[in-house]
Amino acid sequence: MIHKYSLNGFNIVLDTNSGAVHLFDEVPFAMLDYLQDDVPDQAPQDMLDALCRKYDRKTVEEAYDELKELYRLGQLFSPDEYEKFAGMMKDAPLKSMCLNVAHDCNLRCEYCFAAKGDFGRGRMLMPFEVGKKAIDFLIEKSEGRHNLEVDFFGGEPLMNFEVVKQIVAYARGIEKEHNKNFRFTITTNGILLTDDKIDYINKEMSNCVLSIDGRKSVNDLLRVRADGSGSYDTIVPKFQKLVASRGDKDYYARGTFTKHNLDFTEDVLHMAELGFEQISIEPVVSDEKLDYSIKEEDLPRVFEEYERLSKVIIERKKAGKDFHFFHFMIDLNQGPCAVKRLRGCSCGNEYIAVTPEGDIFPCHQFVGDDSFKMGNVLDGTFDEAIKHTFALANIYSKPECKNCWAKFYCSGGCNANNQQYEGDIHKAHKISCELEKKRLECSIMIQAALAEA
Numbered sequence: 001m002i003h004k005y006s007l008n009g010f011n012i013v014l015d016t017n018s019g020a021v022h023l024f025d026e027v028p029f030a031m032l033d034y035l036q037d038d039v040p041d042q043a044p045q046d047m048l049d050a051l052c053r054k055y056d057r058k059t060v061e062e063a064y065d066e067l068k069e070l071y072r073l074g075q076l077f078s079p080d081e082y083e084k085f086a087g088m089m090k091d092a093p094l095k096s097m098c099l100n101v102a103h104d105c106n107l108r109c110e111y112c113f114a115a116k117g118d119f120g121r122g123r124m125l126m127p128f129e130v131g132k133k134a135i136d137f138l139i140e141k142s143e144g145r146h147n148l149e150v151d152f153f154g155g156e157p158l159m160n161f162e163v164v165k166q167i168v169a170y171a172r173g174i175e176k177e178h179n180k181n182f183r184f185t186i187t188t189n190g191i192l193l194t195d196d197k198i199d200y201i202n203k204e205m206s207n208c209v210l211s212i213d214g215r216k217s218v219n220d221l222l223r224v225r226a227d228g229s230g231s232y233d234t235i236v237p238k239f240q241k242l243v244a245s246r247g248d249k250d251y252y253a254r255g256t257f258t259k260h261n262l263d264f265t266e267d268v269l270h271m272a273e274l275g276f277e278q279i280s281i282e283p284v285v286s287d288e289k290l291d292y293s294i295k296e297e298d299l300p301r302v303f304e305e306y307e308r309l310s311k312v313i314i315e316r317k318k319a320g321k322d323f324h325f326f327h328f329m330i331d332l333n334q335g336p337c338a339v340k341r342l343r344g345c346s347c348g349n350e351y352i353a354v355t356p357e358g359d360i361f362p363c364h365q366f367v368g369d370d371s372f373k374m375g376n377v378l379d380g381t382f383d384e385a386i387k388h389t390f391a392l393a394n395i396y397s398k399p400e401c402k403n404c405w406a407k408f409y410c411s412g413g414c415n416a417n418n419q420q421y422e423g424d425i426h427k428a429h430k431i432s433c434e435l436e437k438k439r440l441e442c443s444i445m446i447q448a449a450l451a452e453a
Contacts, residue, residue: 003405190235214267280326344411348390365416
């Protein structure tokens with residue numbers, strides 16, 4: 001399986017199964033339209049007849065020899081060596097947990113998947129006892145794993161910051177006796193940040209996600225307080241202060257673009273101008289009936305904007321003013337391991353979310369759907385059958401993914417989005433798929449352009 005496309009003056013061919021990426025001149029690029037699953041020793045006559053009318057025969061023959069050599073090396077129309085492992089996918093010990101320490105928020109973002117903070121379950125904060133039991137549960141279910149991850153999430157986790165600190169202190173106090181090492185992260189809208197909180201986050205949190213949608217007009221359109229006022233003026237100086245004192249620890253400024261700002265390149269650039277070097281702008285995923293939703297009819301415009309952003313990134317990189325855009329960061333040399341390629345997100349298998357009441361869900365985006373409730377950390381219950389279902393979900397169990405050229409990069413997409421918008425974790429969410437494929441095309445092109453610089 002291959003994928004060929006032209007972008008920004010490059011003729012690019014991705015060999016799906018091997019991961020090889022080729023930049024072709026126009027003759028070998030055109031030849032691929034006449035080939036299906038291999039490169040036979042004898043060139044197809046119809047291909048020779050067609051191309052020799054446009055190019056001289058020696059050029060055509062040399063181009064075909066080039067394709068034959070790539071095929072011989074296993075870098076073109078290579079066989080799928082991964083499907084045989086799909087049936088061997090097994091349950092794995094837990095390694096990470098999302099702690100919803102606050103089912104409450106001081107913002108009322110219109111597009112919030114968490115029902116503006118309470119996940120449709122009522123506004124509440126997690127008691128320390130629940131957080132303590134969640135840490136115990138993670139240690140118990142992680143079995144032989146040494147490195148564990150805990151993400152403090154909401155709602156807005158800073159609304160329950162004292163409990164966050166208690167949970168961190170508890171985990172740090174027992175990790176050595178259980179041969180564990182905890183890595184903590186936090187996601188915040190920044191409203192409640194203070195100097196003390198910034199200092200604590202930069203000391204204890206290995207990663208920090210800062211929620212901002214970009215330009216003031218864009219951010220304050222949908223990221224609003226309960227009274228309808230915007231949040232931009234409050235959060236920007238706080239985020240800048242946090243990042244300036246963070247050193248080499250990870251963070252990223254994370255936004256959402258909607259139908260209202262399909263020129264989202266401007267928001268990415270604005271965040272770069274604010275001093276943020278790690279940036280992510282995610283497409284909104286929501287009911288198509290909502291006015292801010294991205295619909296299929298919007299995809300050509302979004303694709304155009306991703307292409308524009310990719311060209312801007314190339315220009316800035318060459319000028320020494322680069323930043324990292326999350327969705328364009330892929331490793332073409334090694335990439336993820338085989339399990340990650342097949343299953344992607346570890347939702348429901350190696351990763352779970354815990355609510356303030358102690359209820360366990362496959363991930364934070366499943367919270368509120370009780371058909372996916374897996375148990376409760378307070379009584380130690382855990383539905384292994386649901387865990388097994390997610391362990392077996394992979395690109396070969398998803399019909400749309402099995403024969404998709406991008407399958408080893410998106411790994412089947414988001415199970416929660418698949419479930420919510422397609423009704424089945426094994427049914428790929430179409431709009432998300434199309435966006436992911438376009439981002440992949442752009443990211444490959446960026447690397448091609450920079451390699452030739």
